[in-house]
Structures are given as C-alpha cells and as structure tokens.
Amino acid sequence: MTTTVYRNATVFIGDGRPAPAQALAVTDGRLVAVGEDRTVAAIAGEGARDVDLGGAFVTPGITESHAHMLMLGEALDxxxxxxxxxxxxxxxxxxSAYARNPxxxxxxxxSWRFDIFAxxxxxxxxxxxAVVDDVPVILDANDLHSAWVNSAALEAMGITDDTPNPVGGEIVRDDEGHATGFLLETAAVQYAWAYAEAVAGETDRDRYLDNAFxxxxRTGVTAATDMAFGPGDLSVFIRRLERDGRLPFPVTAHWMLTATGDRTADLAQVAEVLRAREEIARRWGEKWLSIVGVKFILDGVIDACTAAMRDPYANGEAPGPIWEREFALPIAVACDAEGLQLAMHAIGDEASTIALDMVEACVQVNGPRSSRRPRVEHLEYVADDTIARMAALGVTASMQPVHCDPAILDNWKAQLGEPRSEAGFPWHKFRAAGVPIALGTDAPTAPHESFDNLFIATTARSVLEPARDAYRPERVFSPxxxxxxxxxxxxxxxxxxxxxxxLQAGHRANLVVWDFDPRCTEPAQLIGADAALTLVDGEVAHRRA
Ligand SMILES: [Zn+2]
Structure with missing residues (x-):
C-alpha cells in the first residue's frame, strides 16, 4: 500500500484545534498522519510518495450542508x-446558445433579474x-418563483386563451386574453417546470447529477446534504450507484415530506422513506449515499411574505405555517422514533418556534439521544428565546450566507419593516449561545461557490454588487x-x-488545496476562488486545469 505525503503546506485541521500542521500522509484513502513535516515523514516511512505543496493552504473538504444536487445540476445545464x-x-x-447547439x-x-425591465x-x-421562435424557450427567474417563455413554449405546454389560472398562480395575459409569456408562482411550476420535467430523459437527469458533482x-466540496430528496432523485442516484458502485463524494439525504393535512397520509410518507433508506443501505451500505432523515417545509420566504412570523409583515399580512403543530408534532415524533434526523425549513420566527416544539416533543416522547442531530434550515429572522432553546437542545443552525448578499435584501427588508429589517441573520447570537452551526448555499436558489459563501460569511458584503454597504457587519464570522x-x-x-x-489520522482523506489562506488575505480575493486540488478518499477528484 503506497503512502503519499503532502508537505510544505499550511494545514487547517478543522475542529477548532489551533495545532500547527504542515503535512499529512494518506494511505489507502485514509489520513494516517497530520502534523509537522518531520513528524509526518517519520510516520510515513521510507518509500512514501512525496508531494511538495509549495506553501499552499489545505482544509478538510467542504460539506455543502444544504444542497439540491439535481436542481443545481439542471440549473448548470x-x-x-x-x-x-x-x-x-x-x-x-x-x-449564441442556439447558434452553438442548433x-x-x-x-x-x-436566473434572469427583474431589474432588466423598464x-x-x-x-x-x-x-x-425575436431571437428564437422555432423551439421552446423557458427562462426561470432568479428567485425561481416565475418563468418567462416564448410562443413555441406556450404552445408546447398547451397553454391557450381558455387555460384557467391554477390555484396560487397566474398566466399573465394581455387585454385580448392571450397569454403573454409570463407565468407566475404555481403557473410556472405546473406548466413551465412540469413541461421541462416531462421532456427530460434519463440521460438528461444523469448529466444533471454529473454537473452538480x-x-x-471544483469549489472544494467533498460531501453534501441533499435537502429535498424524493423518488425522482432516488432513481437517478441508484442508476449512478448501479453503474459505478460509488458516488464522486458522499451524500446524505433528507427525504422531503409534504403536508397533507391528514395524519394517515403523513405517516404513509414515513413508510416510504424507511423503504428507501433500507434499500440503499442493504445494496450499498452507507459510505456514499445515506438517507439520514426527513425535511419539513414549515413556512415560505420573507420576500413573498409567506414565511411564518410572530408579528404581521409591514403590509399587514400574517400567513400561518405550512405545517400546523397538530400535524407536525406527531409525524416528527414518528420519524424520530425510527432514527430519522429532522430538518426543518424555518425562515420566520414563528416557524422556528414550531421547529423547536417538534424537537422537544421528540425528546419527551422518545427520550434523549445523542445521535438525534435535529437541524433548522435558514433561520433568517429568529427570536432570541429560540436561539436559547436551540443551544439547550443541541439543534444545529444550518444557514446560508449567500442568502443575505446585501444586493438581494432590499425587498426582504421592506417586507419586514423596521426594526426587524435590521435584525436578520443573527449569526453572532448563535455563536454566543453555543449553537452548533453548519454553513451551506442552498444552490441553485443562490450561487454554489464555497469561497463566495465564505466572503459573505466573513464580511457581510455583497458578491453580486461589491460596492454595496455591508449588512450588519457585527454578525460576521472570523475566517x-x-x-x-x-x-x-x-x-x-x-x-x-x-x-x-x-483532518485527523483515521479519517477519510477528503481535503482541498487552495492557493491562499483566507485567514490572512484580502477578502476580495475570495470571490471566484476555486480549489487547486480536491481529494476524495485520497484520490484526485478535481485538479485545476
Ligand atoms: Zn433548499
């Protein structure tokens, strides 16, 4: 078994240890030594392959804590x-896209933006x-709440003057009642995206997954937690596992539950998750794909005034949660009893209160358990008492710095109104309370690049419009x-x-080599930075060309 020594680097070990390290040794996909050059060389012994990293910066591989692998891969397509x-x-x-691929x-x-229109x-x-009239063109808005389509697409989707608006959406029409090519909310979902989904074949979906990996x-990710897993994702991942017996990096998945308003139907979904978890574990173990839990979408988003808030929005609206407690609590307890981890999408302060009620119900009914690992996703506006409960219960705050790029916060702030608009994304309070924190991007709702995410986390400034002022810079993380x-x-x-x-002896050798150390560099250098080298289980999974 050959051992490879990577030396002459600055190694960031990654679990809070300040221990200085310049080298690591890898044997058979695992780290066997991490430390000073001389110590690592001694442990690796004679005959080890030697790689001089030339002073580069090495970190553990990044875990994308909130991924939508197939959606990202489709967006990249x-x-x-x-x-x-x-x-x-x-x-x-x-x-030019049409000319490249006629x-x-x-x-x-x-990701077209609304501000391009007068x-x-x-x-x-x-x-x-005016530019493409013979094949369907379908363009998703950057917030993924509407679609802009051409006439060939309207025809392919079967939209006519007589097509009614779906509940919760609108097919925008002109004075004569003809669809104009703009589909809002559920009209985008039920026509544009249902059409795209229907015409995509297996090879398209396989390519989406390749794109995402x-x-x-390229951006240093060597593990991801997929946050809206379902039967469609499962079939693509299974095809990949059947072909390769592995994935390019390990993926943990949370199965998406739908609020049905019927407890029997809710519980039937849990049975489906357990079947999928068992099938994957039986055929491939847990090394590459593991269905670890479920996902509850407890509310919507602040931009559309659909996140559940304790107090009404500036415009007086006060929507309720998507899952009411009477349905959310029993299904949470049932999932928890099966060892499924709970992930709750909760953007508004009322939604995250419900999320903590769910976790407390699990502890009360099923007893304490250190492997429970419940988590709340997003937490854009959150009450101080909720942060204290999260710390007490050990609930992870899973947050996405790219969601508070100052360039996309104007409408967000207006909907909340003062003083709430100046109290969003309170990362510093989670840190002070000792809440476990995981950062991710939620791509494709935001850009997926790790160091762009790091830039916003450490500066509270904008990647999209660097001239913008920082949003509440007292919140920032140190690098x-x-x-x-x-x-x-x-x-x-x-x-x-x-x-x-x-990066510790015994762990999988999942690590990234970067050109610079973000702890001692000008933050602007982070924007657009990519990994020079990404290793998964000691093998080169990406090397910059
Ligand atoms: Zn998401």
Missing part, C-alpha cells in the same frame, strides 16, 4: 442569465420570439470560524464528524 443587465443581453445570450429541441435559461414593463414571449468538486462551519460543522450536523470534516 441552462443558459445562465444572472449577469445580464438588459433584455438585449438576454437575447444575445440566447442567440439541434437542441429546446433552450432553458435561469418600470412597468414585464417579460413577454415576443421579446424571446463536478461543480461542487477560521466560517471555515470550521463549512467543514466540520457540516459533518457534525449529520453525525459523520468521526468520518470526515476535520
């Missing part, structure tokens, strides 16, 4: 429009027909704290901290 500043730029982008049966785009102007099919490896939450924090959140997440 689409024409990116986030940086288009005008309708003309969107048209140019589509024209045989394509359709063109999909993602005041009072809305997206129309005619704007797109390679994009993540070491943020790196730890991106690596060790994510592994601990799913109970895998003894396997990876810090």
């Amino acid at each position: 689409k024409v990116g429009l986030r940086d288009c500043g005008s309708v003309a730029e969107v048209q140019d982008r589509l024209r 045989q394509t049966p359709r063109i999909q785009g993602v 005041p009072g102007q809305r997206p129309t099919a005619a704007m797109l027909d 390679s994009a993540y490896l 070491a704290e943020a790196l730890e939450a991106l690596t060790f924090g994510g592994a601990r959140a799913t109970g895998r901290e003894h396997e990876f997440g810090s």
Whole structure:
C-alpha cells in the first residue's frame, strides 16, 4: 500500500484545534498522519510518495450542508442569465446558445433579474420570439418563483386563451386574453417546470447529477446534504450507484415530506422513506449515499411574505405555517422514533418556534439521544428565546450566507419593516449561545461557490454588487470560524464528524488545496476562488486545469 505525503503546506485541521500542521500522509484513502513535516515523514516511512505543496493552504473538504444536487445540476445545464443587465443581453445570450447547439429541441435559461425591465414593463414571449421562435424557450427567474417563455413554449405546454389560472398562480395575459409569456408562482411550476420535467430523459437527469458533482468538486466540496430528496432523485442516484458502485463524494439525504393535512397520509410518507433508506443501505451500505432523515417545509420566504412570523409583515399580512403543530408534532415524533434526523425549513420566527416544539416533543416522547442531530434550515429572522432553546437542545443552525448578499435584501427588508429589517441573520447570537452551526448555499436558489459563501460569511458584503454597504457587519464570522462551519460543522450536523470534516489520522482523506489562506488575505480575493486540488478518499477528484 503506497503512502503519499503532502508537505510544505499550511494545514487547517478543522475542529477548532489551533495545532500547527504542515503535512499529512494518506494511505489507502485514509489520513494516517497530520502534523509537522518531520513528524509526518517519520510516520510515513521510507518509500512514501512525496508531494511538495509549495506553501499552499489545505482544509478538510467542504460539506455543502444544504444542497439540491439535481436542481443545481439542471440549473448548470441552462443558459445562465444572472449577469445580464438588459433584455438585449438576454437575447444575445440566447442567440449564441442556439447558434452553438442548433439541434437542441429546446433552450432553458435561469436566473434572469427583474431589474432588466423598464418600470412597468414585464417579460413577454415576443421579446424571446425575436431571437428564437422555432423551439421552446423557458427562462426561470432568479428567485425561481416565475418563468418567462416564448410562443413555441406556450404552445408546447398547451397553454391557450381558455387555460384557467391554477390555484396560487397566474398566466399573465394581455387585454385580448392571450397569454403573454409570463407565468407566475404555481403557473410556472405546473406548466413551465412540469413541461421541462416531462421532456427530460434519463440521460438528461444523469448529466444533471454529473454537473452538480463536478461543480461542487471544483469549489472544494467533498460531501453534501441533499435537502429535498424524493423518488425522482432516488432513481437517478441508484442508476449512478448501479453503474459505478460509488458516488464522486458522499451524500446524505433528507427525504422531503409534504403536508397533507391528514395524519394517515403523513405517516404513509414515513413508510416510504424507511423503504428507501433500507434499500440503499442493504445494496450499498452507507459510505456514499445515506438517507439520514426527513425535511419539513414549515413556512415560505420573507420576500413573498409567506414565511411564518410572530408579528404581521409591514403590509399587514400574517400567513400561518405550512405545517400546523397538530400535524407536525406527531409525524416528527414518528420519524424520530425510527432514527430519522429532522430538518426543518424555518425562515420566520414563528416557524422556528414550531421547529423547536417538534424537537422537544421528540425528546419527551422518545427520550434523549445523542445521535438525534435535529437541524433548522435558514433561520433568517429568529427570536432570541429560540436561539436559547436551540443551544439547550443541541439543534444545529444550518444557514446560508449567500442568502443575505446585501444586493438581494432590499425587498426582504421592506417586507419586514423596521426594526426587524435590521435584525436578520443573527449569526453572532448563535455563536454566543453555543449553537452548533453548519454553513451551506442552498444552490441553485443562490450561487454554489464555497469561497463566495465564505466572503459573505466573513464580511457581510455583497458578491453580486461589491460596492454595496455591508449588512450588519457585527454578525460576521472570523475566517477560521466560517471555515470550521463549512467543514466540520457540516459533518457534525449529520453525525459523520468521526468520518470526515476535520483532518485527523483515521479519517477519510477528503481535503482541498487552495492557493491562499483566507485567514490572512484580502477578502476580495475570495470571490471566484476555486480549489487547486480536491481529494476524495485520497484520490484526485478535481485538479485545476
Ligand atoms: Zn433548499
């Protein structure tokens, strides 16, 4: 068995230890020594392969704590429009995408921004027909709440003057009643995305998964927690496992539960999760894919005034949660009794209160258990008493710095109104209370790049518009704290901290080599930085060209 020694580096060990290390040794996919050059060389012994890292910075692999692997991979397959500043730029982008691939049966785009339209102007099919009129064009808005489509797409989706608006959505129409090419909320879901889903084949979905793995490896991710797993994802992952017997890096998955308003139907979903968990574990063990838990979407988002708040929004709206306690608590207890970890999407302060009630109910009914690892996702506006309860119960705060890029907060602040608009994303309070923290990106709702996420975590400034003022900079993480939450924090959140997440002898050799140490560099250098080398189980999974 060959041992490889990586030396002449600055090694960030990753579980809060300040121990200085310059080298590590890897045998058969595992770390066998981490420490000073001379000590590691002595343990590795004669004949070890020697790699001089030239003073580079080494961290444990990043755990993407809130991933949507297939959705990200699909988004990466689409024409990116986030940086288009005008309708003309969107048209140019589509024209060249079509010219590059003239045989394509359709063109999909993602992340166009509302500010490219003049005041009072809305997206129309005619704007797109002007550049592509013979194949469907479907462009998702950057908030993924609406779609802009051309006339060929309207026809392919079967939308006519007589098609009614779906509940909770709108097919925007002109004065004569003709659809104009703009689909809002459930109309986007039920027409644009249902169509895209229906026409995508197995090879498309396999490619989406490949896209996600390679994009993540480029940015130093060597483990991910998929936060909305379902039957569609399962079949793609199973195909991959049947083909390769492994994944490019380990994925832990939370199965998405749907609030049905019927306890029997809720519980039937738990049975489905258990069947899937058992099938994966029986056929492939837990090394690469493991269904560790379930996901509850307890509320919506602040931008659309659908997050559940204790007090009404600035406009007076006061929506309730998606899961009421009478349904959420019993199903949480049933999942917990089966050893499934609970992940609760809770953006508003009322939703996170319900999330903690769910965890308390589990402890009361099923007793204390150190492997429980419940977690709350997002926590954009949260009450101090909730933070104290999270600390007492050991509930992980899973947060996404890219969601509070100052460039996307204007509407968010307006909906909350003062003083709540100045008290969002209180990372410093979680740290002070001793709440376990895991950082992720929730891509594709936000950019997936790890060091862009690190930039916002450590500066509270904008990646999208660097000239913007920081949002509440007293909240920021030190670079070491943020790196730890991106690596060790994510592994601990799913109970895998003894396997990876810090660089210690015995752990899987999942690590990343970076060009610079973010603890002592100008933060702007973080934006757009990628990994020079990413190792998974000691093997090169990505090397910068
Ligand atoms: Zn998500």
